Amino acid sequence: MSSSGPFLFCPYCRAELEARRIPDPNGPERRVCSACGFVQWGNSKPTAAGIVEDEAGRVLLARRVIHPFHGWWDVPGGFLEPGEHPEDGVRRELREETGLEVAVEHLVGVYMDTYGEDGGEHILNFYYACGVAGGTAGANDDVGELAWFAPDAMPERIAFPSAQIALRDWQRQRQRQRRRQKENR
Ligand SMILES: [Zn+2]
Structure with a gap:
């Protein structure tokens, strides 16, 4: 049983996700789909x-x-x-x-x-x-x-x-x- 880490592929359009620090360039890194705009936001x-x-x-x-x-x-x-x-x-x-x-x-x-x-x-x-x-x-x-x-x-x-x-x-x-x-x- 593994925990939910960052996605590698977009769950909507299956494109490969990029690691980007948005919206704050000094904030946490998130996985972003440049094809459809999906962002994997993290929460506790x-x-x-x-x-x-x-x-x-x-x-x-x-x-x-x-x-x-x-x-x-x-x-x-x-x-x-x-x-x-x-x-x-x-x-x-x-x-x-x-x-x-x-x-x-x-x-x-x-x-x-x-x-x-x-x-x-x-x-x-x-x-x-x-x-x-x-x-x-x-x-x-x-x-x-x-x-x-x-x-x-x-x-x-x-x-x-x-x-x-x-x-x-x-x-x-x-x-x-x-x-x-x-x-x-
Ligand atoms: Zn996508």
């Missing part, structure tokens, strides 16, 4: 993931059965469909991968990462704090196993550096929220 691919907490304060992680990070624990989520809001994406992915209906509580943050081998492609990840709204957790799709982890007893190998940062941020936000709740009591 958006994903949405859910940090789902149960009533005991544990976090749901899924063991990956696909590359990259085969066998590692992961925050459930996936690539967005065209036109899909990341909040809808996270609900859909969680339903597909875990069988759970989740309630999106807040955006933890937006994190950059890469996906795939040889550097992979750029991804832009939306991480949401979620609660369980219904359903029963059971591994589906590209997930081998599901398990709930206490925040202070997380597995050592968690896939994607961005997920580890998001989990740390989520924990910090959660502690802050608990402190505030205690102060208001």
Whole structure:
């Protein structure tokens, strides 16, 4: 499985593409078709993931059965469909991968990462704090196993550096929220 690198030929008219720095001569190089004007613009691919907490304060992680990070624990989520809001994406992915209906509580943050081998492609990840709204957790799709982890007893190998940062941020936000709740009591 290779990531989507630059096209060599125009996907519309099959002419060979040229590498050109447009519109900014100092900007990134793009593949351009001088026959029909096609330009391969690059973007980071958006994903949405859910940090789902149960009533005991544990976090749901899924063991990956696909590359990259085969066998590692992961925050459930996936690539967005065209036109899909990341909040809808996270609900859909969680339903597909875990069988759970989740309630999106807040955006933890937006994190950059890469996906795939040889550097992979750029991804832009939306991480949401979620609660369980219904359903029963059971591994589906590209997930081998599901398990709930206490925040202070997380597995050592968690896939994607961005997920580890998001989990740390989520924990910090959660502690802050608990402190505030205690102060208001
Ligand atoms: Zn063309």
